[in-house]
Amino acid sequence: MATRAKPDTIKESCIDTALDIIEADGVEQLSLREVARRLGVSHQAPYKHFPTRDHILAAVVARCYAEFAAFLEARPRHQDGWADLGEMGLAYLSYAREFPLKYRLMFNAPLPAPSDHPDMMAKARHAFDILQNRLTSLNVRDVAVVVDHPARHDALFTWSCLHGLASLMQSDVLHTLPLEPADREVLVSRLMARLGAALNPGC
Amino acid sequence: MATRAKPDTIKESCIDTALDIIEADGVEQLSLREVARRLGVSHQAPYKHFPTRDHILAAVVARCYAEFAAFLEARPRHQDGWADLGEMGLAYLSYAREFPLKYRLMFNAPLPAPSDHPDMMAKARHAFDILQNRLTSLNVRDVAVVVDHPARHDALFTWSCLHGLASLMQSDVLHTLPLEPADREVLVSRLMARLGAALNPGC
DNA sequence: CCGAAAAGGTTGACAGCGTCAACCCAATAT
DNA sequence: ATATTGGGTTGACGCTGTCAACCTTTTCGG
Structure with missing residues (x-):
């Protein structure tokens, strides 16, 4: 399914996935739980890499x-x-x-x-x-x-x-x-x- | 507490209160439940006047x-x-x-x-x-x-x-x-x- | 080499959100 | 007088971000 080349770290995949969601539905629809769901990990996994939603958002914006x-x-x-x-x-x-x-x-x-x-x-x-x-x-x-x-x-x-x-x-x-x-x-x-x-x- | 002149209908008060929240904290912080709380009514009362959050927002924006x-x-x-x-x-x-x-x-x-x-x-x-x-x-x-x-x-x-x-x-x-x-x-x-x-x- | 620690994953809980459903009372209309 | 409707209530559902606790696996210092 995921044709995207798998990034080394889950951290990078989080940013990728978050960006996918934002491009498709807008930043208002971004949720860390949805990111986790798409990556097939638990809803808390992204929190091991980003302390809050704002931090993942900042990473996406920087990109x-x-x-x-x-x-x-x-x-x-x-x-x-x-x-x-x-x-x-x-x-x-x-x-x-x-x-x-x-x-x-x-x-x-x-x-x-x-x-x-x-x-x-x-x-x-x-x-x-x-x-x-x-x-x-x-x-x-x-x-x-x-x-x-x-x-x-x-x-x-x-x-x-x-x-x-x-x-x-x-x-x-x-x-x-x-x-x-x-x-x-x-x-x-x-x-x-x-x-x-x-x-x-x-x- | 509420020094604002009381509007005739709760509908108008909803718009007033929603606008207060938006002016203070931005539209992202607007919640119908907070509006209801400030008006001292149940969390569903505003729904008798506005079918969805979008409708109250549209009324505020129109104003x-x-x-x-x-x-x-x-x-x-x-x-x-x-x-x-x-x-x-x-x-x-x-x-x-x-x-x-x-x-x-x-x-x-x-x-x-x-x-x-x-x-x-x-x-x-x-x-x-x-x-x-x-x-x-x-x-x-x-x-x-x-x-x-x-x-x-x-x-x-x-x-x-x-x-x-x-x-x-x-x-x-x-x-x-x-x-x-x-x-x-x-x-x-x-x-x-x-x-x-x-x-x-x-x- | 072994034990500690840290990194990275898990499940479970909590409160707040919008919204649906059911119920309830009072005014109004037939 | 009775039915309808307007406007209020409580309770529930699933969603959210986030906190807490727990459990592996990897890494690293003595």
Whole structure:
């Protein structure tokens, strides 16, 4: 049945299985007992590896951030910095569309306190750094922008736009609005265009 | 103890109490049994008024949308349309900051299926219409914009930016980044400026 | 090499949850 | 006057996370 290659430790299998559940049904449906059941072990076995539910969740989230960062890095590259930024924005939105439940897990779900889970925190920072570095390398071309507009703010603005669209597009609220599938494409391209205009008012 | 004016029906008190719990501890902590306990009734009493947990949640969410819409409408008004739009954006971000758990409830939590809860759906649409109408009245000044950029898309773009910032600012992810309180003010003003630039590239 | 300890698995219990079922009383409608 | 229904009750079921106790097997120090 389990075609997945068996990981060395049960600890890893717990994370795998938890991620399966989250991808299929959302983080709200995650239960340690169900994880144990799928692994064919007793309901307390996972507790030998994770002290609480939050700890297994933190491990899953850390893995998601790493995967998300890799997904962003794997985008097609462009010579032109602005085109490359656009490509990264599209990659961001693609991830949110392809893996909505994992995206929700990372950005729209209540996570265990980050300070208690440094590994999760580190992986989250790394994902953000990818975006920030992209913008930093853009800004060296335009020193005036750097001075009073640190790249970190640009990165957070960009992230806000991308996250806002990604989050709204998968939100239940939007189901209450008439939004054709074709509209989604338009929204994405319009947002990317305006994001470019906002960051680069000159051209 | 209960200084709140007693509503006529237990149904209303259920919604009040549920909202209290959500504002204090978040939607995840909401339980019908706790609602019943606080009202001093049996754990099944609320079920006489709401068939399932989702139905009480939908009622609470509907009330939140109505309150949110009223909050947006209560903003200071400006003659100039762009200034008025800016004021609405600030009102949006203020609401998210003042009532983070209610904001999360509306936009970042898994809601009961909207089609099963038409009242909730209607109130959500009304809140969105406020934003859309603001943009529509802007666009009559500039017919060229109306033609290939329907106001609905502008409204969704604007909403994405606002929601993205509001959502990220209260996200657990951001706790992993070094973000000073002063930075938040800067972020808000920068986002509003860029939003204006994106919507109104001419000036 | 042997005994201690630790790692990793087990079963059993507990309280809290949403929900179903049955019962019960008072007001209302026929 | 009687039947129906609205609104309350208690009790149960299976689910959850978590604590406690117990039992092997592996590892390691003397």
